[in-house]
Amino acid sequence: xxxxxxxxxxxxxxxxxxxxxxxxxxxxxxxxxxxxxxxxxxxxxxxxxxxxxxxxxxxxxxxxxxxxxxxxxxxxxxxxxxxxxxxxxxxxxxxxxxxxxxxxxxxxxxxxxxxxxxxxxxxxxxxxxxxxxxxxxxxxxxxxxxxxxxxxxxxxxxxxxxxxxxxxxxxxxxxxxxxxxxxxxxxxxxxxxxxxxxxxxxxxxxxxxxxxxxxxxxxxxxxxxxxxxxxxxxxxxxxxxxxxxxxxxxxxxxxxxxxxxxxxxxxxxxxxxxxxxxxxxxxxxxxxxxxxxxxxxxxxxxxxxxxxxxxxxxxxxxxxxxxxxxxxxxxxxxxxxxxxxxxxxxxxxxxxxxxxxxxxxxxxxxxxxxxxxxxxxxxxxxxxxxxxxxxxxxxxxxxxxxxxxxxxxxxxxxxxxxxxxxxxxxxxxxxxxxxxxxxxxxxxxxxxxxxxxx
Amino acid sequence: xxxxxxxxxxxxxxxxxxxxxxxxxxxxxxxxxxxxxxxxxxxxxxxxxxxxxxxxxxxxxxxxxxxxxxxxxxxxxxxxxxxxxxxxxxxxxxxxxxxxxxxxxxxxxxxxxxxxxxxxxxxxxxxxxxxxxxxxxxxxxxxxxxxxxxxxxxxxxxxxxxxxxxxxxxxxxxxxxxxxxxxxxxxxxxxxxxxxxxxxxxxxxxxxxxxxxxxxxxxxxxxxxxxxxxxxxxxxxxxxxxxxxxxxxxxxxxxxxxxxxxxxxxxxxxxxxxxxxxxxxxxxxxxxxxxxxxxxxxxxxxxxxxxxxxxxxxxxxxxxxxxxxxxxxxxxxxxxxxxxxxxxxxxxxxxxxxxxxxxxxxxxxxxxxxxxxxxxxxxxxxxxxxxxxxxxxxxxxxxxxxxxxxxxxxxxxxxxxxxxxxxxxxxxxxxxxxxxxxxxxxxxxxxxxxxxxx
Numbered sequence: 001x002x003x004x005x006x007x008x009x010x011x012x013x014x015x016x017x018x019x020x021x022x023x024x025x026x027x028x029x030x031x032x033x034x035x036x037x038x039x040x041x042x043x044x045x046x047x048x049x050x051x052x053x054x055x056x057x058x059x060x061x062x063x064x065x066x067x068x069x070x071x072x073x074x075x076x077x078x079x080x081x082x083x084x085x086x087x088x089x090x091x092x093x094x095x096x097x098x099x100x101x102x103x104x105x106x107x108x109x110x111x112x113x114x115x116x117x118x119x120x121x122x123x124x125x126x127x128x129x130x131x132x133x134x135x136x137x138x139x140x141x142x143x144x145x146x147x148x149x150x151x152x153x154x155x156x157x158x159x160x161x162x163x164x165x166x167x168x169x170x171x172x173x174x175x176x177x178x179x180x181x182x183x184x185x186x187x188x189x190x191x192x193x194x195x196x197x198x199x200x201x202x203x204x205x206x207x208x209x210x211x212x213x214x215x216x217x218x219x220x221x222x223x224x225x226x227x228x229x230x231x232x233x234x235x236x237x238x239x240x241x242x243x244x245x246x247x248x249x250x251x252x253x254x255x256x257x258x259x260x261x262x263x264x265x266x267x268x269x270x271x272x273x274x275x276x277x278x279x280x281x282x283x284x285x286x287x288x289x290x291x292x293x294x295x296x297x298x299x300x301x302x303x304x305x306x307x308x309x310x311x312x313x314x315x316x317x318x319x320x321x322x323x324x325x326x327x328x329x330x331x332x333x334x335x336x337x338x339x340x341x342x343x344x345x346x347x348x349x350x351x352x353x354x355x356x357x358x359x360x361x362x363x364x365x366x367x368x369x370x371x372x373x374x375x376x377x378x379x380x381x382x383x384x385x386x387x388x389x390x391x392x393x394x395x396x397x398x399x400x401x402x403x404x405x406x407x408x409x410x411x412x413x414x415x416x417x418x419x420x421x422x423x424x425x426x427x428x429x430x431x432x433x434x435x436x437x438x439x440x441x442x443x444x445x446x447x448x449x450x451x452x453x454x
Numbered sequence: 455x456x457x458x459x460x461x462x463x464x465x466x467x468x469x470x471x472x473x474x475x476x477x478x479x480x481x482x483x484x485x486x487x488x489x490x491x492x493x494x495x496x497x498x499x500x501x502x503x504x505x506x507x508x509x510x511x512x513x514x515x516x517x518x519x520x521x522x523x524x525x526x527x528x529x530x531x532x533x534x535x536x537x538x539x540x541x542x543x544x545x546x547x548x549x550x551x552x553x554x555x556x557x558x559x560x561x562x563x564x565x566x567x568x569x570x571x572x573x574x575x576x577x578x579x580x581x582x583x584x585x586x587x588x589x590x591x592x593x594x595x596x597x598x599x600x601x602x603x604x605x606x607x608x609x610x611x612x613x614x615x616x617x618x619x620x621x622x623x624x625x626x627x628x629x630x631x632x633x634x635x636x637x638x639x640x641x642x643x644x645x646x647x648x649x650x651x652x653x654x655x656x657x658x659x660x661x662x663x664x665x666x667x668x669x670x671x672x673x674x675x676x677x678x679x680x681x682x683x684x685x686x687x688x689x690x691x692x693x694x695x696x697x698x699x700x701x702x703x704x705x706x707x708x709x710x711x712x713x714x715x716x717x718x719x720x721x722x723x724x725x726x727x728x729x730x731x732x733x734x735x736x737x738x739x740x741x742x743x744x745x746x747x748x749x750x751x752x753x754x755x756x757x758x759x760x761x762x763x764x765x766x767x768x769x770x771x772x773x774x775x776x777x778x779x780x781x782x783x784x785x786x787x788x789x790x791x792x793x794x795x796x797x798x799x800x801x802x803x804x805x806x807x808x809x810x811x812x813x814x815x816x817x818x819x820x821x822x823x824x825x826x827x828x829x830x831x832x833x834x835x836x837x838x839x840x841x842x843x844x845x846x847x848x849x850x851x852x853x854x855x856x857x858x859x860x861x862x863x864x865x866x867x868x869x870x871x872x873x874x875x876x877x878x879x880x881x882x883x884x885x886x887x888x889x890x891x892x893x894x895x896x897x898x899x900x901x902x903x904x905x906x907x908x
Binding site for chain 1: 458459460462464467527528538542560562563564601604623624627628629630632633760802828831832834835836837873875877878881882884906
């Protein structure tokens with residue numbers, strides 16, 4: 001075992017392929033259904049939204065998909081990202097466990113999101129696309145696509161949920177600095193937006209509505225335009241596996257293999273990106289006792305309290321229908337500070353792994369999450385994004401268990417992003433203004449009652 | 455010459471020593487005078503403010519000073535920092551020049567400041583100090599010391615200039631997340647603060663006043679307390695030389711030696727940290743034709759328009775009197791967005807090198823600086839702090855000259871920090887709300903008229 005605290009891979013070890021877990025799953029993923037016909041979607045159904053290369057990746061069965069050189073060339077700006085041993089955190093917790101974390105906050109946009117944004121921008125550019133429309137809630141995804149679009153000469157239009165647009169001007173400024181056009185959603189730029197504005201000029205917007213606007217923009221714009229999604233889809237999860245592939249190699253350098261890997265989860269791309277290369281070892285029998293733990297906010301507990309059913313990916317019922325753990329597409333998340341984790345559903349492959357008990361899930365409360373984030377910042381120096389603080393909470397809880405059980409386990413988690421644009425939530429936490437939130441069962445029951453009949 | 459775009463040193467090449475330029479200067483630095491007696495200061499005069507190890511470093515003549523292991527241990531969290539070749543920027547400029555930049559924004563506090571904050575916290579802790587008082591204007595220095603103090607178990611009290619305290623709550627939240635106590639200056643916590651508040655309860659403060667408060671706190675506090683400064687002093691500049699030492703090694707890996715090195719300049723620590731290891735080659739004759747260029751804001755042009763004279767380091771005339779290029783200690787900088795560069799004076803060794811024509815200086819305007827910052831963000835992905843954008847402007851101007859002259863020179867500059875906490879200034883720039891500012895000569899004449907008689 002190495003005594004070092006930082007494990008940096010040379011450029012030469014930047015992964016050459018993404019790992020496609022569909023090659024190794026011991027089951028078929030349920031068919032994805034068209035929101036209109038409710039029949040299985042085919043490539044042609046998706047062609048107005050995505051370039052064919054991404055549609056093919058969505059259903060690919062090859063275990064390894066080559067990362068194009070122009071994508072690796074951009075990855076090199078921040079990848080391979082560092083892996084650290086959290087020695088000061090271990091000492092603060094007085095745990096015999098060894099805690100390692102991968103740091104994805106070193107990307108220009110500050111999170112793991114550019115891993116797929118760069119790939120998506122590249123494939124769109126290859127297909128001749130010069131304009132992409134997308135939505136953003138907390139702003140991490142919009143920032144990543146603004147950055148990636150700029151590098152590949154693609155104009156990016158971002159429909160930013162009004163409440164974030166107003167409350168997070170710095171996120172917006174970041175996207176604009178990278179040349180993206182950002183409008184508040186609902187906007188006067190689409191039929192969907194105009195309809196809502198006519199009824200409620202002060203509407204604060206929702207992610208579902210922003211998706212509707214971006215999709216409408218992509219399908220109807222005069223300039224040929226495609227749509228881009230930052231999580232949930234198979235190809236998005238696959239692009240993120242560079243995280244776990246690097247982390248495995250770095251833990252090798254550290255001379256350890258994890259007993260438990262931990263990641264936060266919303267739509268699932270960060271979780272899958274970090275854990276799937278480890279899940280591969282579990283599926284192949286190489287690491288049958290490895291535990292893989294997803295941490296979700298108690299306020300949006302898709303895996304731990306959702307139902308397993310076919311549901312729309314978006315509130316506006318324009319996205320494909322997917323079999324998944326869902327809180328209902330009409331679910332309105334509480335205004336907790338969990339950024340991109342506030343999503344009603346979950347990526348399909350993650351749901352199937354959870355059903356097969358190959359991965360675990362736990363929900364954590366807001367105050368315990370910020371407590372963990374502040375402790376981490378004070379020990380390790382890095383101020384985590386609220387999303388990432390969920391993973392830290394999960395890792396700390398495992399480390400405390402190890403202390404209680406006297407076990408010297410190896411815990412590895414993914415620090416999905418920094419919190420530089422989330423300081424307002426830290427201010428509220430430090431001022432004692434944040435509260436825990438227990439989601440009423442009646443809210444889930446009501447949203448689930450509106451699931452589509454298929 | 456290497457084709458790579460990123461040059462990362464292994465942990466083993468983290469510098470073991472700081473470079474002390476006092477060993478190689480071809481002249482003596484002018485004596486530093488006591489603000490009261492106006493006689494040369496000795497170690498005893500400084501003992502109430504600084505631990506003896508730092509006072510000794512201030513006057514040390516050894517070329518290499520060992521970096522203590524606990525300091526290197528913290529440096530390893532982000533050091534060695536990466537050096538990049540800015541290929542996309544070169545292409546955008548259509549320049550034959552090759553542009554390299556060192557990226558100091560990867561530190562937890564987001565700038566080069568922790569290089570000295572960590573060292574100062576260590577030496578204070580070794581001397582038994584459990585509490586440090588300091589001031590901060592834009593917030594970079596306060597963040598760095600809050601971070602460093604936390605790691606060494608030192609309580610940090612930060613007097614933050616009121617106008618920044620109110621306008622930059624996220625910077626303040628960052629310091630608080632690291633456990634520092636932050637108060638707006640003028641504060642009710644010191645005699646200096648109370649006096650000003652009694653006269654003007656709405657006073658927006660100044661760096662000079664914040665220094666006075668921090669110094670008074672250090673000297674009078676019941677809990678033994680020392681004071682800490684983030685630039686200007688010899689030991690602070692020396693701690694920053696890890697930047698240039700690493701950069702030289704990385705340019706070696708890239709197979710080049712610079713024709714010109716560029717850094718922004720305020721008090722001088724970032725400039726010295728990056729350039730002094732190269733200046734050493736100039737002093738020894740190894741690189742006699744190397745150009746070393748300091749870029750300062752046109753609104754605070756200490757080197758390009760200041761006078762060379764003995765002056766106080768602070769507005770309140772409590773700091774030592776130093777022979778330097780100064781705009782006068784009473785100089786009030788215009789409200790331009792240049793963060794920590796808005797200082798009336800300059801580190802002594804830099805002034806002497808400038809006088810000896812061993813380094814050059816240029817002043818740049820605000821709009822051209824932000825134009826450079828935005829171009830850099832769009833090419834290289836990293837959004838620079840306004841301070842760092844000054845260095846980028848300088849490097850771009852050199853690259854344009856190379857294009858015009860058809861010269862394939864190697865330009866290297868220091869990207870001293872990221873702009874994640876400065877997005878409000880980008881918003882203003884993008885909205886066309888920033889203006890250039892030409893400092894009236896009468897303002898300089900007036901401030902210079904109040905120089906101390908020594």
